[in-house]
Every structure is written in structure tokens, then in C-alpha cells.
Amino acid sequence: MTRLPITRKTMHDHSSAAIAILLTMIAVAVLDLSIYPSYHASLKDFEIPDALKGFLGGATSIATPVGFLTAEFFSWVPLMLVAFAIVAATSTTAGDEASGALDLLLAQPVARRRVLAEKVLGIAALIAAMCLLSFPAFMVTKLFVDFDLSNVKILTAVVNMIPISWMFLGLGLLAGVIFPTRASALTVAFGLMIAAYVIFTLGSAVEALSSVRMASPFYWADGSHALLHGLPWERVLVFLGISAAELVAAALIFERRDIMSSHTWPKRLTWARRQVQATRP
Amino acid sequence: MNVTVLPWRAHDSAVWQAATPGAVHYASPEPGAARERGLMSDEPLPVPISMRGLTKVFDEQRAVDGLTLDLRGGEVFGFLGPNGAGKSTTIRMLLGFIRPTSGSASIHGLDCTRQATAVHALTGYLAGEVHLFPHLTGRAHTELVTSLRGVHDPEPAEELAARLDLDLTRKAGAYSKGNRQKLGIVMALIGAPPVLLLDEPTSGLDPIIQHRVWEILRERAARGTTILFSSHVLGEVEQVCDRVGVLRDGRLVTVEPVADWRAHQKRRIEVTFAGALPAPGALDVMGVREVARHGPTVDLEIGDDVDALIKALANYNVLDLRTYQPTLEDLLLGYYRQEAT
Structure with missing residues (x-):
């Protein structure tokens, strides 16, 4: 008997996308560290426009290793991981339900919450694996180039990408069990992700957004903070707490609601339309 | 309640045993045989x-x-x-x-x-x-x-x-x-x-x-x-x-x-005649009922007994005879008719 068969299956389902993202992360890490020595002299006097300062996080200059790595890697790689988390989470709930494949798992003697938990575990493990496996690329490249930043700090920043990705994994999961189709779940989750990212990046330059910048999760997961000050444990714990709350909420909703088949799906859409109509004045 | 639990494979899980405290458990998928072997309690069996x-x-x-x-x-x-x-x-x-x-x-x-x-x-x-x-x-x-x-x-x-x-x-x-x-x-x-x-x-x-x-x-x-x-x-x-x-x-x-x-399902038989067609109602013998006719073909509805029909058809020149099992639609129509009457 295989242990955690649904987790293993979930990891297998999303392994291609995870490998593609990991290879991108490794390639970008190698490229960033390789070009830094030839660029940092010319970047020394470069004044980054205000509109782009958000990408530097807490770093003062793009010419420093911290600023360079924040702008070139830690400003956008988390976005890729978060997008992966949302896509994978919605596909394992709303996606499998719409296709009818969820029936196959739910007809077995395992509680719905276990199905959900095993799926989450699989995706969460892939996210952690992608982050951790990208670290050796930094470590090895540093052996050949002059990049004055300790491995521990880089590892800290790499690990710092995991909690925010897990938080959006929880959001995708929640959207997947609430909304009637995968498309609507994706729209809502991606909408929130993009809004949060825009607020974070433009908030430093746009006056109107500066006051709400702290509401963005990307602000609290800023890679430069981890590179400069180490792992922000209190922030990590908050992210983990939110992720756990999302998972519990998703499990409670998933336990209680009807599971539709491809036959009954149109009825659920009708139900959703009625809910929307009911909210109109 | 005294319960005998002798699970067979499908019951061999903690989930089943934990989720069914006090339930009467079957010892095998054959309740009758299990009861005879004394492997079950005397309480009435739950309906499957x-x-x-x-x-x-x-x-x-x-x-x-x-x-x-x-x-x-x-x-x-x-x-x-x-x-x-x-x-x-x-x-x-x-x-x-x-x-x-x-x-x-x-x-x-x-x-x-x-x-x-x-x-x-x-x-x-x-x-x-x-x-x-x-x-x-x-x-x-x-x-x-x-x-x-x-x-x-x-x-x-x-x-x-x-x-x-x-x-x-x-x-x-x-x-x-x-x-x-x-x-x-x-x-x-x-x-x-x-x-x-x-x-x-x-x-x-x-x-x-x-x-x-x-x-x-x-x-x-x-x-x-x-x-x-x-x-x-x-x-x-x-x-x-x-x-x-x-x-x-x-x-x-x-x-x-x-x-x-x-026993009460009606089959449909299509009889195509080479010569003169039987008069309307002439084939309505023992459980046979004429339902339609088109050209040289007469549609009949028949129960289990085809013998009377075969004998009745012996008086005519039959070119072709086809039988059809009733479809679900035929069956439902039958129930609609029953409800209507």
C-alpha cells in the first residue's frame, strides 16, 4: 500500500510545470550572478526611476548585490511561484470537479478533507522543492564569480519565497471550492494576486497607493528584507497562519457542499447566476 | 449491544470501524450464510x-x-x-x-x-x-x-x-x-x-x-x-x-x-403481407392487438403468447415478420397511458 497516494499523484500531475519553473529559476540565478560583475560598475551611478523603486524593496541601490538580486530575481520569481500555486490549487479542486475526475477519488473511503489536505501537501511540497532546489544554482555560480553576498543570506531569501506562495495556494484552494467553475476561481485568485503586486510595486512611487502598500502580502514577503536582515520569523508565522486558516476554511466548505458531476454542472452554473442576481439591487 | 465484528476486506479499515460504533457488522457478504454460522448478532440486518x-x-x-x-x-x-x-x-x-x-x-x-x-x-x-x-x-x-x-x-x-x-x-x-x-x-x-x-x-x-x-x-x-x-x-x-x-x-x-x-411487457410485431390484408381486428386474438397499419404492413402488440398469432397468420400469405423488443420510450408511454386512464 502506497503512503499518501493522492499527494504523490498531485505531485506527478504538476511535476512538468514545476520542473519548467525550477529550470527557469536556475537559469535566471546563474545568469544574474554571472552578469553582475560586469554590470555593477556601470550600475553604480544608475539612478533607478521612482516608479521602479518598488522592485528594489528595502535595498538602496541596484548596484549592490542585495539590490541587484532583489530587482532581478526576488522581485518577480515569487510572482511565478504564486501563479503556479494558484493554477495548481484551482485545478485540483474546481478543475477536477468540473472534469468529473474528482468523483474517482471521493468515491473511495477517504474523507473529503483528507483528499484536500493530500492535494495541498503535494503542491506545497513542490513549491518548497522548487525554491530549495534553485539555491544550489546560486551557490555553485558564486564559486566562479565575484558576488559579495553570503550563501546563508541567499538561502534565507529563497526560503522566504515559500510562505507567500503557500498563502496564495490557500487562496486558490479557497476560490476553487467556493466558485462554480475553475475559470471564475482563477479570475478571482489572479485578480487578487495582480492587485496585491501592483499595490506593492507602484505603491512606492504613486502617492495614492503608498498608504495601502502595507496591505499587500508582497510587501511583507520582500526578498530584500530577508537578504539584509535574515528570515522575518514573525512575518513567516503570519503567512503560515493565514495559509492554515485558508486550508481549514476550504476544507469546511468542501466537506459541506454538493459535489457536481459533469452532468449536473450546468445546474451549478444556474445556481451561481442566481446568487449573482440575488446580490443585485 | 453485543456486536460481533468479523470484517471482510472492504470493512477492514479503521474508518469503517470507527465510523460505525454499535452498528451490526456483517461477517461476510452473505448475510444468510453468516447468520447460519452464528457469526452475526440476532438483531435485524440493516438493509443494504x-x-x-x-x-x-x-x-x-x-x-x-x-x-x-x-x-x-x-x-x-x-x-x-x-x-x-x-x-x-x-x-x-x-x-x-x-x-x-x-x-x-x-x-x-x-x-x-x-x-x-x-x-x-x-x-x-x-x-x-x-x-x-x-x-x-x-x-x-x-x-x-x-x-x-x-x-x-x-x-x-x-x-x-x-x-x-x-x-x-x-x-x-x-x-x-x-x-x-x-x-x-x-x-x-x-x-x-x-x-x-x-x-x-x-x-x-x-x-x-x-x-x-x-x-x-x-x-x-x-x-x-x-x-x-x-x-x-x-x-x-x-x-x-x-x-x-x-x-x-x-x-x-x-x-x-x-x-x-x-409477463406484462408487450412486444411489437410487424407483419408484411404479400396478398390481401386481414380485415381490421381480425388478428386481435389472445393477447394480440393491432396498433397500426401502413401499406402492406400491420403493426401488432403482443404479450408472451405468440402461438395464437402464428395460427391466425397461417390463413394469410405472409411476406415478412419482424419482432421488436419494446424500447424504454414504449414502456414509459405505457405508464403514461396507465396514469391517464
């Missing part, structure tokens, strides 16, 4: 499948309306009805996938909504449309189900696949509809669950494999498995089932043993 006023309303539409029905141990029950009659919705309520709007359903005494996980340990399910994971092989599917059901021996699944001529090494994405259906059947039978809920199990299968599936189901029923078998093919239900229930617009129109069912 029981529905009481089961109702589901979707968006003001009553998909299932006040269904009350008990299935006996080892019975193959044919659930007949056109598409949209409520067959699949009923099965999904039995699995706890859908919560009833009102009423209740239980399997071996376990509430299908509140104790769904324990119900699943006793139930093999085949969906009306089998959806698989396209990137997994057939064997990966059976291994997944085997693992989730806590079954340790993969051999029976392999044997079943061999009986159905199913290649488990291929990826499910490359399977034809027939092969998907075969894999769905194999997965439903893994762990020999004492209850099978099969939604149109032979849909998309060729006639030879259909017969093998019927054979497998009869074997399971002989070992005490209770089978709820939905279909819209009358002939299939007649071949396999002990009792038949007809569902229309979510309501159970009739429930009767297949033998009784056959």
Missing part, C-alpha cells in the same frame, strides 16, 4: 440500500422526488429511466456527493450523508461517464484505488482487467470510451465491496464485453453483493436484474420483479 422520501431539488427543479425504496442483500436492482429521470442524482446522493433536500438514504445502516466515508468503504461506484486522469496508466489508476481502499492484493484487479480485455499498461488519455468504461468497472469492483452502484455500466462496450460484465455482476450478486444498476436499455436490465424500478421525472413509477415485468 435504503431510501426514505429521498428528494433533491436543484434550483426549483425536483431532480429526485420522494424516493422510497429498499434493496435486498444479493439483489441486482435495475434502475430504469430516460436521461434526466434522476438516476444519477439518486446514486450521487447514495454516495454522499450530493446532500438530499429532504429524506434520507442509508447503506448497510450507515447514513449516506453523515457517514459518507464509511459508506464508501462498502460501496463500489461507477459513474455514468467515466472520467480518468489522462496522464496515468490504467495500472496507476487501479493502484491508486487499491491503495485508497486499503486493499493489499492487486491480483484481483489484474484478473478483472484480463477478463475484460483491458490493457492496463496504456495511459488513460489514449483509451477509447469502451476502455475507459472497462477501467471504471475494474476500479468499482476493487476490494469486493458488498454494495455496487453502477451508473450505466455497459455503456460504450461491445456486446461480448457487455456479456462478460453481466456475468461478473451475476457472480458478485451470487456472493451476496447488492447491486444498483442504472440503465436505459431494457434488454440489459432483463438480462441481469432481479427487480426493476422505473424512474420518471424523479419519481419511482413502478418496482417489480423482472419475471412479472416480462
